[in-house]
Amino acid sequence: MSIRLRLTLWYSIILAVTLIAFGVAIYFFVNYNTYKEMKSKIETQVNAINITSTLDMFDNFKVSPSSIFADDEIYIQVINYKKGVVQTTQNLRRLDMLLPYPEQKKVVESDEGFHKLHVGEYPFLTYQHLLKQNGEVFGLLQVATYSGREEKFLKELRTTLIFSLIVVVLIAFSISLFQARQALRPIESVIRASNQIQNGSDLSMRIPHSGPNDELGRLTDTLNGMLGRIETTYNELDEAYKAQRRFVSDASHELRTPLTTIRGNIELLERMWLPALGAGEEQQQEGSLPQLSDKERQRIMLTREAMDDIAGEAKRMSSLVNDLLALARADAGYEMEKNVQPLLPLVEDVARKAQLLPRNAEWRIGNLSAIDNVEVYAHADFLRQLFFIFVENAFKYTPSGYVELRATRSGDQAGIIIKDTGIGMASKEVPHIFERFYRADESRGQTSGTGLGLSIAKWIIDEHGGSVEVSTREGEGTTFIVWLPVAFHEKINEV
Numbered sequence: 001m002s003i004r005l006r007l008t009l010w011y012s013i014i015l016a017v018t019l020i021a022f023g024v025a026i027y028f029f030v031n032y033n034t035y036k037e038m039k040s041k042i043e044t045q046v047n048a049i050n051i052t053s054t055l056d057m058f059d060n061f062k063v064s065p066s067s068i069f070a071d072d073e074i075y076i077q078v079i080n081y082k083k084g085v086v087q088t089t090q091n092l093r094r095l096d097m098l099l100p101y102p103e104q105k106k107v108v109e110s111d112e113g114f115h116k117l118h119v120g121e122y123p124f125l126t127y128q129h130l131l132k133q134n135g136e137v138f139g140l141l142q143v144a145t146y147s148g149r150e151e152k153f154l155k156e157l158r159t160t161l162i163f164s165l166i167v168v169v170l171i172a173f174s175i176s177l178f179q180a181r182q183a184l185r186p187i188e189s190v191i192r193a194s195n196q197i198q199n200g201s202d203l204s205m206r207i208p209h210s211g212p213n214d215e216l217g218r219l220t221d222t223l224n225g226m227l228g229r230i231e232t233t234y235n236e237l238d239e240a241y242k243a244q245r246r247f248v249s250d251a252s253h254e255l256r257t258p259l260t261t262i263r264g265n266i267e268l269l270e271r272m273w274l275p276a277l278g279a280g281e282e283q284q285q286e287g288s289l290p291q292l293s294d295k296e297r298q299r300i301m302l303t304r305e306a307m308d309d310i311a312g313e314a315k316r317m318s319s320l321v322n323d324l325l326a327l328a329r330a331d332a333g334y335e336m337e338k339n340v341q342p343l344l345p346l347v348e349d350v351a352r353k354a355q356l357l358p359r360n361a362e363w364r365i366g367n368l369s370a371i372d373n374v375e376v377y378a379h380a381d382f383l384r385q386l387f388f389i390f391v392e393n394a395f396k397y398t399p400s401g402y403v404e405l406r407a408t409r410s411g412d413q414a415g416i417i418i419k420d421t422g423i424g425m426a427s428k429e430v431p432h433i434f435e436r437f438y439r440a441d442e443s444r445g446q447t448s449g450t451g452l453g454l455s456i457a458k459w460i461i462d463e464h465g466g467s468v469e470v471s472t473r474e475g476e477g478t479t480f481i482v483w484l485p486v487a488f489h490e491k492i493n494e495v
Helices: 003-048 090-095 148-183 185-200 215-286 294-331 343-354 380-396 427-432 453-463
Strands: 051-053 061-063 074-080 084-088 113-119 122-133 136-146 339-342 362-365 375-378 402-410 413-420 467-473 477-485
Touching: 003 074, 003 122, 003 136, 003 148, 074 090, 084 090, 122 148, 148 185, 185 215, 215 294, 339 343, 343 380, 343 402, 375 380, 375 477, 380 402, 380 413, 380 453, 380 477, 427 467, 453 467
Parallel strands: 362 402
Antiparallel strands: 051 061, 074 084, 074 136, 113 122, 122 136, 339 375, 402 413, 413 477, 467 477
């Protein structure tokens, strides 16, 4: 429910309650004054009546005719509970009617006083006076007057008040709704501008305001000022972020050339020096060459270690530069050129090449029949890189045991499972493993790596519209399931 409607409802409810209270007050005031004159006339007649009787008041009593006013609007009836109605005025006899009265055994003290009675369809305002002897009620005096005109007037008054209340509340509700809409129109402008900024990322949008400088006007000015500051800050951050991405991309490109040169020269030196050094030692043992001194032999060993270190670090730097290049592409919104690929041959190629990776664990290839004849819409090279990242990661953190690759299928999703029996992870680390440069504390310093592999894997998965599941336990290993949407249904071979 909108604020405009809530405010209107509250105003309408308050107005309705106020009008109801005012209407009730008016009705009771008119009701009191309407019956006041009638009651006064009846009380005057009651006070003027003298009841005379014989010694046996329980048997014979009557109203003295001299005490009755000559008023056709006053109706008098005397009841003796032993004999019934013993006396009525002439106007009652002309109408051939009797006023209703309570039975003797049901008479209570509250029957004394004014009551509204009905004789057929005719209403009467009646004063009932209990006739007692020694505390015992033996009769009843009823003095009444016809109240039909008053009842009709009060009924019309009630109808008028209720109808007026409904009409006034409806009119007030409509006017209040219109006024609330006009008053809160700047808030709608704020909402529209905020939605446009949210959906279109256009921080140059400003909230229009041409009304008075009230609370909403000051709020609009404050929001416009805030949007201006946010736009300035966002533009500065965006420029800095773009400069950073350009730097990472350019630096990665520039580093690839010298690293390629370094790795090529190291490989050349290894091919030239290592066989020569090995042959020199054999010739020394045969006596064809002079024996090397311990100092020279130590220098040769240090040379070989230095060459190995340079080759290893160059390889690690090349891997880091390639990872940075991949992430720079992801940040720049690189779109992969994808097409329909059969999944099984691609996974089998990864499984075959994974046997050549450095490892201490056993490499197992499980059942891949679930993805037979399954096709995915993918970039083949990036998909291979994705699977190699998970396999290399599994080898890296599995000092013993095995790493297994198998496939599964669930509806329109094909799943590639990479399971290892390595060191595993704590459950609190799982939400962070796809963050850049994040590495689990248990593995820090014990295994090589940059902490970028899984970030690249997550980017590739997202680009292919897939997802990844992770289940792990410390000391027992980790299982990754990469889910990819199937491009087409399985092919059905025609017989």
